[in-house]
Each structure stands twice: as structure tokens, then as C-alpha cells.
Amino acid sequence: MTTSVSIKDLSLNFGNVKVLESLDLEVAQGEFIVLLGPSGCGKSTLLNCIAGLLDVSDGQIFISGKNVTWDEPKDRGIGMVFQSYALYPQMTVEKNLSFGLRVARMPKEEVEARVKRAAEILQIEPLLQRKPVELSGGQRQRVAIGRALVRDVDVFLFDEPLSNLDAKLRNDLRIEIKRLHQRLKNTMIYVTHDQIEAMTLADRIAIMKNGVIQQLADPHTIYNKPTNLFVAGFIGSPSMNFLKGDLNGGTINVSGTPIPLTNYAFEQQLNGAAVLGVRPEHVAIGDEARKMPFQVESEIEIVEPMGADTVAWTKLGGQQLTFRAAAEVHLEPGQKVLIGFDPARGSVFNAETGNRI
């Protein structure tokens, strides 16, 4: 596997503000990488640096093995899709797609062939003579993707491309982008704050906070083995339960309730303040709970029926615990139920550093 995009020791400062700090990232050829994080985490900034739209303060950027740190965006072999679509409003779709190529003085037949191919892939042929104002949001974003497509480049950059669309369109276009990636097998770097988009699209997700990549891994690992409290809390909805307690000899004492962490794959030894993270969907109730290594009786406080399932709020050792139950299970506030989970499936963090242990 060859490296498509390689970022080495990248830093970016705006005045005294450090936006990115000695960041390294290797993206393999044909890989779909999602940069995920809350707003202000530097994910879009990183993408703009890769595109050459922002000048870096230090470090290097390689695309297809070529050092492009000082290159103009157009010479980097990238195509980019923006949140606001950024279509040229007075030009028809066809002109939008071909303008860059014509400015680069590409032969007319070649331009036509590329526009035709892009329009075909994205199924926008009937729209070619329309202007952007006459298109719906979804159609506009297709054209914007087309503009990246005609450039015939190795690397596609997406900057929150679906954020301006409503929920339904967002789902449709998400599938389409996935299909596009499977068909073209280009390298794609995709910025979003939407974890569903990240989980569904990515080969690997890079979760960012304060200009630093917290964890770079495939969605499964990110979900099941979050590297620190931030990642654990950011991914998953409803978010992971954090039970604070004292870790001593493989047992965590959560406000008087000891939970033995049998079979948990510790990465390092620790005795002291720790946090046990349990996903709401890993908590079982009733008969299922009986099969779990850890069981406890608890009282339901709030019930939120979601349709597909039900989220219930309860307490464990005085600390908030939510869990997901099947929709058929009837729950009521005040009801006492037996809940249970397998601590081995959970995550244990050092309470001081927030890192996984």
C-alpha cells in the first residue's frame, strides 16, 4: 500500500494562537479518512492546509509522494468540495464544471469528455444547462462534487459537504459519496462534525481536539476502544456512561459498589482514581442481565422512548447511568430492575490523565 497524503510535523499558528501542533498523518492510497471533532478543533484548518488554502507555519505536506508544502492549490493534485457548495452562480452547471479546465487551456474535446464522464457518474446530465439557483441543495452538492471529479485528481477533500442539507438528503448523499468512493477508489479526506457520517463513511477516523489528533483508527476501534475520555464521550449517542471510582487490584469501587474488571484487557497497571466507561447499548436488563458478569438492582428514573428502542436513566452507586433497552420492554419511572453488563467490554480510563488503561 502506498501513501497518498502524508503530513509531517505540521504546525499552524494564527498570531499567538496555536491551531495545529506538530501534527502527523499518513493517508494510504484509496483510503477514506474522516477528520472528526467539535467546531474549533482544527479539522477544517487541517484540510485547508492540505489543500494549500492556508499557509502552514511549520512542517511538510506530501501528496502522492511529492512535497507540495509550497505548491499552489491547483498544482497539488486535489479536488475540493465545500459546505456552501461554492458554485459560481452566474455560470451554468456545465461551465461550473469546465471553468477551471478551460482556464488551464485544456483541449476542448478533453474538457467535454471529462464533463460528460463526471455528469454521468453523478447523474446530473439533465442539469448541465441550468444555473445553480435553479438547483436543489442536493443537486448543487452533486455539481460541487463534479467540479472536483473533472479535475481527475488522486485526492478528494470534503469540507463538511453535507452540513447545509436537511436530514433526509444528507443520508441520501452520504450513501452516494460512499458509492462514489467505492467506484473511483480515490483517496478521500472528509471533514465533519457528524459522528454518524464519520462512522458510516470512514476507513479510518481521526478524532481531533484543540489541533491535536486524539485517536486515529478504524470506526470499530474508535467505538469500542476509545483512547481517552474525550474520544469516548464524543462518539456514541446517547454518550458513554462514565462511572468514577477507585481502581484497586482489578476491581473498581464506584461509590461503594465494587465492580470486578474480570477479563478486561488492561494496557497498563494502575491503582487509584479511575473512570469506567460503559456504553448504554452494552447494558442489559432483566433475564439478559442475569447472564452478565456484573449485575445490580437499580431504580428507573426517566424513560425516553425513541421508537426503535428506549433510553432509560438510572443510578449506579449514586452516579448517572443510561442504558438502551429494546422498545418492547416496558419500563416505568420508579420501577426496580436488574441491570447488568460485562466490564470487559467497557473502557477504563485514568481519571487524572483521561487516557485509556
Next chain:
Amino acid sequence: MTTEAISSRLPTGAIDTSGPRGPRPKSVTIGRIGVYAFLILSALFFLLPLWVMVVTSLKTMPEIREGHLFNWPALLTFDPWLKAWDTACTGRDCNGLKPGFWNSVKITALSVPVSIVIAMINGYALSFWRYKGSELLFGILIFGAFVPYQVVIYPLIIGMRELGLFATLPGIVIVHTIFGMPILTLLYRNFFASLPIELFKAGRVDGAGFWGIFFRIMLPMSVPITIVAVILQTTGIWNDFLFGTVFAGRENMPMTVQLNNIVTTTTGIREYNVNMAATILTAAVPLVVYFISGKWFVRGIAAGAVKG
């Protein structure tokens, strides 16, 4: 850089890290120099008349007659300023610009609040209390913003004369109120229309009526837009020439009219230094408003784009 640099595509782990690193080297390009050259030359074009005005007003007449328009005065004198203010002649009167200044102060001080209060009520009524025909009236008013003044000026003179207002202070105040109304009303209407309607509804629920909502809710909220309106009107009315000539009459002749008379109708020798001092004095008030108000001024002209 050694032999590795020859190959541009390298497998993982073998990337040549000796190439460009960090920020793009900044070089002073020709384009950059061109940008500044263009801006500085343009700035000179805009500043030159101001410079000439100032230096001319500080020179003695003999020095002016030597030419050298742009030079700083060899012999600095403030007499032209005193003369322009106090004793310069228009026809037989030799009282300088000061009566004109005070006339302009009177006209501006009265016209600005009157025109703004009326426009504020108009904008409020047009946003929240429309009645049958109110939109048509507004349409006519906006049409009035584009009508050349000459089309309405004569019938207005006749009308004012019939009412005994021609060539009086109230007369000129009314004229400024009339011609300021289209743009100010538009300004306030757009402002009130941008407020949440819930504000108005809450007032209604609390039992307030037309004036109650106006004074207790809308008036306190319209401070920012009123600053814009005050700037717009103060400079506009101070700088007016046409209405001053036609409607103010001799008694209330504003500064601009008097300035023009001093400069263009002096008998005998033309005293350029006095003329320029008078010009600066006339421009001083709006210039001060401009420099104090800064960005508000820009907002004002953009909002008042149709005023011209």
C-alpha cells in the same frame, strides 16, 4: 539533497523530507508593489485638494501670486481665516461667513430632529400599523427619492408662499424634512421590519397602543439606526445648496450659499487665501462629523444610497 530527490514518487517510509518545509517563503512581488503604488497614487489624488486648500489659506496674497500651488507657505498667516470668518464680503454685507455659519447651525439643529422624528413614526407605522393605502403612500415617497428636485421645486415655492412660509426658517426646515423623508422613512421602515414581530405582539398583549408601543418599546431600540440617521441628515442638510438658495431667503442663508457668494461674486481682487479658508470652514462641520463617526458614516451612505 542527494539522489533521492530524483524520484518524485516514493513508497511509504521513504519520503524525502529534505524539501520545502514550513511557510511559503514570502517575497515582495511586483504585484504587491503595484497594489501599494496604485493605492498611494490614488490617495495622493484624494488628498491633494485638501493640502492645496490648507496651504493656500495660510499664504499671503503676494505669495499666492508667485504660484507654487503645492508649497508650504513661506510666511505663515492666519489673517485669511479671520477675514473669512469675520469680514469677507458678499455684495454689500461684510460680515464674513459667521452669519451663514449660525444660519446653518439653526437650520441643521431644527431640521435634523424634526425630519428624524417624523421619519421614525412613518417607519414604525409602515412596519406595524399599516392601513389601507399606506403602502401606496410609501411607494410614492420612494418614487420621490428619485425625482429630480427641479420637478417639484416651483409648485413648492408657490405653495410655501401661499402659506407664508417662503424664505423663513420654518419654511426651510419643512423643505429639508420633506426631501429627507423618503430615505429616512425607508431607513426606519427597514429597521423596524427587521425587529421580531413578537416584540410588537407582546406590547399589544400588554395593552399598549400605537403610541405606547412606539415610546416604550420601539424608541429605545432604535438608538443605533438613529445615530446613522443623524449622521446622514447632519451632513446632508449642512451640505445642501439648492434648497438654501431657493427657500431660505436672505435672512437664513446657509453657509454653503454664502460661501459660494463670497467666492464667486467678490468685486475687486479675488482673495484666494480667504476663499480657501472660507471653503475649509464650510467643510469643517461635516468633516468633523465624518471623522468622529467613522464606520457609522459608511453605513449611513450605504443605507442612504438613493439620496445622492
Next chain:
Amino acid sequence: MTQIAEPGERAAPGFAGTAAGRKPRTRRKFNIQSILGTTPMIATAIGVFVICIIFSIIWSFTSSKLFPNFNFVGLSQYERLWRTDRWIISVQNVFVYGVLSMIVGMVFGYLLAVFMDQRIRQEDLFRSIFLYPFAMSLVVTGLVWQWMFDPNLGIQSAVRQLGWTSFEFAPLVKQETALYGLVLGGLWNGVGVTMAIMLAGLRGVDAEIWKAAKVDGIPTWKTYLFIVLPMMKGAIATAFILSATGVVRVFDIVIAMTQGGPGVSTQMPAIYVIQHITDRANVGQGMAAATMMLVPVMVIISLQYLFQWNAKRKAART
């Protein structure tokens, strides 16, 4: 009618747009307080902008001299008007003045805005310098430039004193060039505003458009010309309306700078009207000229409505 754009906003809705586009707030057939409160507006709209214009038009068909009368003489005032060289020259002058100052003003204003947009140092200082003349009266503008153009003591003599003895720059003394002197003075006063409006328009363009153009490899000047400029219709319309209304009304600056001279070379319709209703005591003739001044305004307004109607039709089709 026009686009009134707050700086920084994208194309703001036009007058008609705001009126039609917003849902009605409260609408009552009669609200006494509201009608009372807007009495001055009613009086102005009806009394001034309807009745006065009607009277102007009526008197243009009469033989009114010093005082208005109602002796109707048909179109003879108009016939006389269009036989008068002074008027025809006035119309030509305002046309030349308008086209020149609008084209040069728009181009220069846009250029200034583009150069101001290059992340320059001291932007506020440059903006203040370009804009301050607009704060001053057109009378002041006219008088300053009259002095600058003085053939014996102005720019011309100053440059000659530097050694370039054949230098000629005194446009106001020659009939052929006086109008251009006027244009220059007018531009000095008004270009800053065009710049400010255009700059606000530039800044209102989506930053991602710029990024897209960079990724597409479109050179900066092409982006400004082919992508950004067409996106600034609102700002351009605002600047256009602003200068157009100024042109039709052009009066103060001419009076201060040239008084219409030399000869009739800088006569303007506005001056023609004022002179006929004052010194020349020929109200009928003045009103005929005034009525003619209304024509271009009406044309622009109808064009605007036509465009709006066309746009609506287009929007309805898709």
C-alpha cells in the same frame, strides 16, 4: 426600485422586494392613531410628490411667465424648449457628464475596492482618505477644483514652474474641456462611496467561492472579473442608482465650479430649470424643462419593473 445594501450584506432586497416579499404584519383598514401619526407622510407624498408634480406638468403647458397662470398653449413650451440650443446643449452635457462619470467612477471605484481587498496594511486609513471628500459639500468640491484648475495660479502654473513649460492643465477655461474638469471634480467627491459600496460587496462574497477558484487554479484577476463581479449585482446596482440620481440632479458643483460656462459648455438641465423660474421669469418654459427631467427617471423605474417582472416570470418557470 433599487437595491439598498447594507455593507457586508449580500444583495439586499429591493424596495418592491421588501414590500412584496414580507408577509403582512398587522393590517387594519383604519387605525386613527396610525393615520394621525403619519400625517406628515401623507401630506408629503400627496402634497409634494403628487400634486406638485402635477402642477409642474400643468404649468408646462401654459404661457406662465413671472407668475404661474393657466393660459394653455399646448405643446409650444416643449417645441420652444427643443429649439433652444441652450437646452439641447444642457441635455448633451448631462449625458456626457453622466456616462463619463458613471463609467469612470464604477471602474475606478471597483479597482480601488479590489486593491483595498488585497489584505493591505492601513486599510482604515486608505478608506478614510478615499471617502472624506464625500462628506464635504459639492459647493466646496467645486470651489476647490476651480482653484486647482486656475490657469494662472493652479496646477498648470505649478507644474510649469517645475520646468515643464508647455504643460497644459486648465480644463475650465476652454469650452471643449470644461465638462471634463467637472467630471474630475465630481469623481473626486463621489468615487470613495462607490469604492465603499463595492468593497462591502466584495467582502460579502462567500469565502468558499474564493477557495474553490483557487483549487480550480483560476488566476486572481480572472476570479475578480468573471466570478466575483457578476456576484455583486446588489452592490453595483446600489452604486449605479446612487451615481445616476446624482447625475440627473447635478447642480451645486456646476454652480460652484463653472456657473455653466465658459459660454454654455457646462450648462445642465437642472440649471436651466432654476434659471427659468428665477432670473429669466419664464415659468412655463422652466416647467417644460423640469417635466423633461422626469423622463429619464420614469424610464429607469419602468426598466426596473420590467426586470423584476422578467425575473419573476423566470422564477415561476423553474
